[in-house]
Amino acid sequence: MPDTATKPAIQFQGVGKRFGDNVVLDGLDFSVAAGDRVTLIGPSGSGKTTILRLLMTLEEANDGLILVDGVPYTHEMRGGKRVAIPEKRRSLVRRRVGMVFQQFNLFPNMSVLENIIEAPIHVLGVPKAEAIAKAEDLLEKVGLADKRDARCTQLSGGQQQRVAIARALAMEPEILLLDEVTSALDPELVADVLAVLRNIAETTDITMLIVTHEMQFAREVSNRVLMFDGGKIIEEAHPEEIFTSPKHERTQEFLRAVL
Amino acid sequence: MNDFWNWDHAAAVFPSLIKGLGVTVLATVIGMVIAAILGLLVAIVRRSGVRAVTWPVGFLVEFIRSTPLLVQLVFANLLFTQFPSLAVGCAVLGIHYATYMSEVYRAGIDAVPKGQWEAAVALDLPRGRTWRDVILPQAIRNTLPGLGNYAISMFKETPFLAFIYVVEMYAAAQAYGGGNFRYMEAITLAGLLFLLVSYPTSLLVRRMENRLA
């Protein structure tokens, strides 16, 4: 159970998001406690990716507030009005949030090591030697110590995704967003990536927000599952509970289709 | 203020600029017709696969394309003194741009799916008919934006004709400037007239590109 004394790591308060006439999120409320591992499930196009992108400021919400550690992130209420928070202050929150993408998005103009140390050195101001040592540790952790100086384009998809995970972890994020990180991979490469993520879940207390179609993985790693449909959360429960006895009819339908 | 821009000069030079613009447009149209036809022939010849033909044609295309149009114009005008400069100029413009257009056609022909050739073979169509009835109609559609872009580009290069004594728009401006020791209005107006024609045309071509894309 989340500790009620501490502020939730992530909090959505009445968040709305439209693309033109397409209302994707409509007054969405939910929160994630620090250290929680939350999996978002729901039909395609329901807005799971959009939630993660809002948290990464890759999209801008039309209504409502997003708070990180109880502090307004992209917008705040000032004199009863919702106003955008300037980029400088957003940046301070954003650097505590990391994201791993479906398509890896490694920088092809940099080596594996350079991908990992670029932001710690130039964004956080970590000394170079320290950043390299840290990166080597992380590469060890994701099982790619020997690829330190390789070109990203020479790696398999699974290896690239593990580098991308190391790159995100190098920023020492408090919150890690994972958007279908295995769905662009050949089936035989999925296991390695999931093993790395399982290891992170076991050895760190990073708050994780996971979108995945790997229900088995969701079951093993997460301690809460949010079923998402029609711009709202329609069911939330412990994975054992939701996967074995879903209450909501839509959840039952959805799980029948994917399991 | 009068020093900067004199409307009397502007008005005086305007009629000859418009006359020059007529020559400029005429040269562009004739040049582009030559380029469009010759470019297509070059593209087809270069696809023939006969080394003895494709190699020299390829070299010639490369040579013409990477040497200055201006020098080619002056050269041709010195060689073919029996023809009027405007005719020589249009021919050189046409040949120079044919080398660009041949690339546009090549890309257009390459963009026709391979299945179309195979279907033509399956139907036992003769090669000439395949080209005429199947490939070219599809290829040429793809080449229209390229044709438009090069027409605009040729239009802006017609002032080179001034150096072989064709009185197109720039030559008219320069003649007025030299005669009156007053270049400001003449050359500026010539530039603005180029812009006035080429910019709307390029907007049209861009729209066509977007529609075809």
Place this chain on the structure above:
Amino acid sequence: MSDNLQILVDLLPRLGEGVLVTLELTVGGAVLALLVAFVLGLAGRARTRWARVPSRVVVEFFRGTSLVVQIFWLYYVLPLPPFYVELDPLACGIIALGLNYGAYAAEVVRGSINAVPTGQWEAATALDMGPVHRLRRVILPQAWPLMMPLFTNLLIQLVKGSALATYVSLHDLNFFIGELRKGTTETVFAYTVGLLVYFAIAYALTLVMNALEARAKNNVGQGPSLREILRLTPARVDTAEVRP
């Protein structure tokens, strides 16, 4: 014919001077064009209208008004009232070439930056890189190889455009062709030699640009490195690297 060759040999130093002037125009024009291209190209995708609109106007203006008009505007109009700016003819040529081809290249810069996959922008944002850092370290290194082939085309166009310099009293390669013709009284000989020299310059520049393009591509993990190309032996394809 051998007389002609003798005259050509005698005129070789003059040919050298002509080529030098053409190369000065080319390099000067290209450097200015590159500068103009990046300034206008980056401004052309700025968020504020105050940068975007002026950049578009300048680009369309220099693309639309014809190089010939621009160079002679600088040459004939600027020295007269009300400007009284007498430019050195070489500066005149370089500025006209740089602005004209810079405007074309600005579109190349803008288009190539837009062609870098959005995932790269987003990954950089997710690492909290600022806009300048992101552009300099992530986006431009990837846009650069996309720009190269188009820059090569423009560079060859620029060399060709530089032949106008003869008419602003510069003794460039084009001017030399005229001298050679007067010397030999052989139009065909003089122009064939002259055009071949232009061709050689264009060819050499294309080779250099292709090498730079290969290097730029290799830098983003596409194609062989320049060293592998120059070694001329087929590069070893390390398939073991691709799969674990």
